[in-house]
Amino acid sequence: MALSFKNSPFAKKKDSAPAFGGEVSAPEQAATGRQQLKPGIAEYIAGETREFKANLKPYLPGDLVGGSIPHIPGTEDEAVWNAASQACSTEKVHYCYSVDQGRLWYLACPSNSLASNPDSWCPLAAALPGNSEYWDRQTVYIYEQEGAASALRWDPETGRMQVFLGAARTLLPRIQSMDANFVTVNPEVAQMVPWRNRALRTELLSRASARSLLLFGLLLNVIIIAVLVFSYVNMNFIKRDLDTVKRETEEASMKLMMNAANALQSDAIKHMVRVQELLDSLQTVDGTLVRYEVNKGKAEWEALLPTSFQGGVGTIKGEVQPGIEKDGRVRIKGKN
Incomplete structure (x- = not known):
């Protein structure tokens, strides 16, 4: 079943995706300028850039939850993880979020929901405010995969974000009955939004710290060895001319002894x-x-x-x- 974009303000948008996972031609993909995921600083320090997954598979978790919380700068990950843990009744959660208009908009799911789909991402996250597929809060965002469907909408009365999950044959007619504009998220066009996991991030930072300390220690040892080698070369190959130093030392000693003798002499x-x-x-x-x-x-x-x-x-x-x-x-x- 397809939904119509008739009378929708998004029908003429150049980068809009076709309904319900329709195919996108190569020229259209090139026009979107989709950016590939790149490893962060922690991956470079830990030396894990080769293991970094730049191309994630789209997957719709069956236990997906979503919501919004106030945005406090500097505490985004902690706040989203706390809210997602309470929503999923477990601390082992995967989550993603965006920041818009002073609030954090997030999607989350229990980590065990991704047991059979590692290295994946949820295309519905691209419709969060501030991300590539987001238009406005009057639009309903839909994603369908293997007979399952999900929808993301904002309640017009309360402004709360709502996430709908279910079989496509039952969910899509329900969504179609709503008086709203519809946009289907195409994972081939949308900018990927990777999942975040607090425990995995902590372990990555630990490995990065350990590797940085190891490299610093090796560099320090190299510098110390270089200084020792340089000192050894100076001691064994540089010609020593101590005659002048010996003469000046003797003169200073004699002068000191004379001054001492004069000081001891008294009338x-x-x-x-x-x-x-x-x-x-x-x-x-x-x-x-x-x-x-x-x-x-x-x-x-x-x-x-x-x-x-x-x-x-x-x-x-x-x-x-x-x-x-x-x-x-x-x-x-x-x-x-």
């Missing part, structure tokens, strides 16, 4: 010896040393002697100062 010992000599000599003549001063390396002293020794005694030789002290002694001033 304190010499002056202490001189003070002791003065005290010993003055003691023999009942004299007194009253001042010993060192100024800029020169010593100057004063002593009190009895008048009978004013000419000096022993090593005490100096200039007699005028006047007599209160005790009757004279003051002698020396500079040696």
